[in-house]
Amino acid sequence: MSETKSDVLLEVKNLHKAFDKHVVLNDVNTTVRKGDVIAIIGPSGCGKSTFLRSLNMLEMPTGGHVLFHGTDLTDKSVNINQIREKIGMVFQHFNLFPNMTIRENICLAPVKLKLMTKEEASKKADELLERVGLKDKADTYPAMLSGGQKQRVAIARALAMNPEVMLFDEPTSALDPEMVGEVLTIIKELAQSGMTMLIVTHEMGFAKEVSNRCMFFSDGNITEENAPKEFFENPQSPRLKEFLSKVL
Amino acid sequence: MQRTKQNHAWRVFRLLLIFFCIGLSLQFTSCGKKQAENTVFSVDDLSGKKIGVQLGTTGDTLVSDYETDGSNTTVERFNKGNDAIQALKQGKIDAVVIDAQPAQSFVAANSDLMILPEEFANEDYAIAIAKGNSSLTSSINDALNTLKANGTLDAILNNYIGENIGQTPYTSPENVNRSNGTLVMATNAYFQPYEYYENGTIVGIDVDVATAICDTLGMTLKVEDMEFDSIITAVSSGKADVGIAGMTVTPERQKNIDFSDSYTTSQQVIVVRNNDAVSGGTSLSEKFKTDFLTDNRYQFILTGLKNTLIIAACAALIGIVIGFLVAVVRSSHDKTGNLKILNAICTVYLTIIRGTPSMVQLLIIYYIIFGSMNISKLLVAILAFGINSGAYVAEIFRSGIMSIDNGQFEAARSLGLTYRQTMLSVILPQAFKNVLPALANEFIVLLKETSISGYIGLTDLTRGGDIIRSITYDAFLPLLGVAFIYLVLVVILSALVKKLERRLRSNERN
Secondary structure (H helix, E strand, C coil), X not given: CHHHHHHEEEEEEEEEEEECCEEEEEEEEEEEEXXXXXXXXXXXXXXXXXXXXXXXXXXXXXXXXXXXXXXXXXXXXXXXXXXXXXXXXXXXXXXXXXXXXXXHHHHHHHHHCCCCCHHHHHHHHHHHHHHCCCHHHCCCCHHHCCHHHHHHHHHHHHHCCCCCEEEEECCCCCCCHHHHHHHHHHHHHHHHCCCEEEEECCCHHHHHHHCCEEEEEECCEEEEXXXXXXXXHCCCCHHHHHHHHHHC | CHHHHHHHHHHHHHHHHHHHHHHHHHHHHHHHCCCCCCCCCCHHHHCCCEEEEECCCHHHHHHHHHHCCCCCCEEEEECCHHHHHHHHHCCCCCEEEEEHHHHHHHHHHCCCEEECCCXXXXXXXXXXXXXXXXXXXXXXXXXXXXXXXXXXXXXHHHHHCCCCCCCCCCCCCCCCCCCCCEEEEEECCEEXXXXXXXXXXXXXXXXXXXXXXXXXXXXXXXEEECCHHHXXXXXXXXCCCEECCCCECXXXXXXXXXXXXXXXXXXXXXXXXXXXXXXXXCCHHHHHHHHHHHHHCHHHHHHHHHHHXXXXXHHHHHHHHHHHHHHHXXXXXXXXXXXXXXXXXXXXXXXXXXXXXXXXXXXXXXXXXXXXXXXXXXXHHHHHHHHHHHHHHHXXXXXHHHHCCHHHHHHHHHCCCCHHHHHHHHHHHHHHHHHHHHHHXXXXXXXHHHHHHHHHCCCCHHHHHHHHHHHHCCCHHHHHHHHHHHHXXXXXXXXXXXXXXXXXXXXXXX
8 A cells, every 4th residue: 555655646536627618528537656658549539638738737627636746736826837847748749949959949948947057958968869869969950850850859858857757749640650660769768767658649559569558538538448458459348449440 | 142242232222222313303304394373363362272371370260261161262281381382382282371571581582482462461479378377478568568668679570571681680688687487488490580490590580589588587598399280289288488489369379378468560471473483493413502511401410310210219129118018918818817907908008009190199298298397309209109119019029929839838838937937938039030020110110100200399300301491492302311311221220130030040940
């Protein structure tokens, strides 16, 4: 009991989100433990992305609670900026800052938030860029990179904050097919290093290979969750069966 | 790179040259044109014609009766007598009804004009004083009586009108004790010989009379030049103590202000084109000399240019500050829903400023908001244009902020940056780059819009040219010269912005 308690990173309790009258998330409950790699799968419009974005309050939930190390993020008195430093996020469209070099993109937050000096951040940027195979691009601008390279930089930028958990929101959906592999490889390596991750993805093979838990979202809730092998080879609910038959 | 730069400069220069040449050729074609036929020979002929007057003068009041009598008479009201005279010369109107003395000056300077022997009306000139200020009225009346009795008034009049012009100039007696304060005199210095510019200062009968009154009352005189139709407002709002501008006593005016005793009488006369006169054209170099070199008249342009640049630069700064603050308030409200009250204030500000003409705003700020305060006109103009420009800059900035993809905002926030840090280091730098062309356009508009500063009597570039025009009766060179200077300023400004834009763009090649 006590061992699992300290391992819990995120707790989602009765999470509810509606845009005006349109309900997107309806009473979602789950727990994310340290080292979990969770693949989130489901048809479009089912609330996967909204769920992910509710975890760091980019979308304010309309009900329920999200606890990070026991701190309720929906509490208005919590300094959400400090929590976000610990939750890295990678977006479908990369969202690099076009007016800054790659190095400046990576160093901006650590330096502005006074977590590192300029020199430390710059050194860290070099390390991270080496890790994602883009060391020679440090002083170019985002516009000169390919989509795959941009997404690798975005991952490095999120890692620069030394996050405890990483959220990936369809990281390969905006990429040309030949660039998907290079990004997935980086994420795989990250998973192997023990990083806790939640990944919204449409890459089923990747989900099966890299995750330890798979979640199926439909109609604003987790309708099925299982270990990847079971999830893909022995789906229970008719919705998941139907979905897998279409995408596999 | 060097080569293209040179080419660009040369292109612009060539463009300016072409512009100037077009102007010159226009002038020469107009020289060759024959003067329009005169059609007015007596007071009775005025009916059904186009009559020019100076706005708010007695001539205006008297001629206005023709407008409503069904005879199809058009009255064109000009801000200055000079403008009316120029319109008459160009055949745009048929006659000008104006005071006799300025009419004589006009005709003396323009051989192709003449005064009809039949006068239009007689009138008394008096000094306008704020209603109810009876102590000032009576002391001025006392002073006038003294000056009439000792012959000073006659001497002043004879110095400007009649056979012995320049023989009896008025000079203040020595050792006058000026302990009784300052007398601010509102006038419109385009009314020779009553008030006009000579070597950069305002002189004339009215100025001498006012000086003599001040000498008698122990006061210091301060002359303020403004539009004629603003004088009564200035006096009744307290911006000026007296209005002395060849002003006739009329019942309409007496409703708003009090008048002193009359200090002279004058006639309203009719000025028409004189077709018999041989119109000897003056050469361009001759014109250039009289327009700019004689009496150092280019000084009017230089002073005006200096004021225009000061107003435009300071107003642009104020505009950027106001615009930036308003844009941040408005877009923060749009994004987060906070700052409701501030946002409401900003919306009201934008609606009012963008919903009314800048000229009206300028006049309101000068005559109403700072109505009873003695404040520098330059400061008023800077404030008015700054506040005005702020509204446009705010919307430009806001559109720039809104044009930045929301993903940029989310990426920065997801890294733990605060709203403020996100705005300052991610959103605004990109927004600024996006709005630079629109911002440059706004400052070009602002620079040119300062040309209405003349309405509060400030000598800006446009008015500098107008003053020369009023002295030399030549519209061509002063107007074209002023236009040319504005054009050069705008071209320089555009080039600077282009350079800045290119430097900012070099960051990202997309």
